[in-house]
Amino acid sequence: EAQVTQNPRYLITVTGKKLTVTCSQNMNHEYMSWYRQDPGLGLRQIYYSMNVEVTDKGDVPEGYKVSRKEKRNFPLILESPSPNQTSLYFCASSLLPSGPHGNEQFFGPGTRLTVL
Amino acid sequence: QQQVKQSPQSLIVQKGGISIINCAYENTAFDYFPWYQQFPGKGPALLIAIRPDVSEKKEGRFTISFNKSAKQFSLHIMDSQPGDSATYFCAASTPGTIGFQKLVFGTGTRLLVSP
Numbered sequence: 001e002a003q004v005t006q007n008p009r010y011l012i013t014v015t016g017k018k019l020t021v022t023c024s025q026n027m028n029h030e031y032m033s034w035y036r037q038d039p040g041l042g043l044r045q046i047y048y049s050m051n052v053e054v055t056d057k058g059d060v061p062e063g064y065k066v067s068r069k070e071k072r073n074f075p076l077i078l079e080s081p082s083p084n085q086t087s088l089y090f091c092a093s094s095l096l097p098s099g100p101h102g103n104e105q106f107f108g109p110g111t112r113l114t115v116l
Numbered sequence: 117q118q119q120v121k122q123s124p125q126s127l128i129v130q131k132g133g134i135s136i137i138n139c140a141y142e143n144t145a146f147d148y149f150p151w152y153q154q155f156p157g158k159g160p161a162l163l164i165a166i167r168p169d170v171s172e173k174k175e176g177r178f179t180i181s182f183n184k185s186a187k188q189f190s191l192h193i194m195d196s197q198p199g200d201s202a203t204y205f206c207a208a209s210t211p212g213t214i215g216f217q218k219l220v221f222g223t224g225t226r227l228l229v230s231p
């Protein structure tokens with residue numbers, strides 16, 4: 001089954017304790033992205049990657065790191081989490097768009113993070 | 117600054133009614149306008165999308181209406197059903213280098229269809 005998986009699905013942690021949220025896709029997509037979803041703010045892009053070893057900042061990158069060492073994996077790293085990073089996080093992937101179809105993004109199930 | 121403005125924030129519609137969600141944008145370089153549907157506990161999923169060379173696209177009970185001159189687009193859900201209760205996000209995309217298109221999302225509309 002074609003899918004994007006994220007782990008963990010739920011995480012409660014404390015301020016300053018480094019954590020990693022994993023993301024993996026099995027569709028051989030070049031493009032992967034991380035979003036955070038907050039009430040009233042919609043989905044905001046944190047980082048994205050257009051291929052292995054190619055990453056770039058999205059709209060809200062502060063406090064986050066990513067890496068893309070393999071095509072299928074795109075982990076999100078919070079080196080020193082703070083309470084304002086409490087949010088619902090989504091990983092997404094897509095083919096690099098070509099033709100008339102645009103870039104349908106396939107989303108993972110989400111990771112709900114609480115930073116105390 | 118929100119590049120895509122979505123309204124209303126929440127919407128309650130009776131079963132069988134029409135649900136209408138509106139989005140407006142400023143960037144005339146946007147050339148792809150998808151709508152994503154998100155059920156509780158799930159990630160968003162593409163519902164329907166339109167390009168600005170057409171004014172309307174229909175897929176089953178879901179229709180996108182697009183007004184290029186007004187820089188507005190809307191999602192209409194005909195004969196709304198309780199199973200349509202979800203959060204809907206409009207989005208817009210600009211062409212970029214080497215075919216990459218960045219999606220910008222609206223703030224979302226929580227739709228509740230009452231039985």
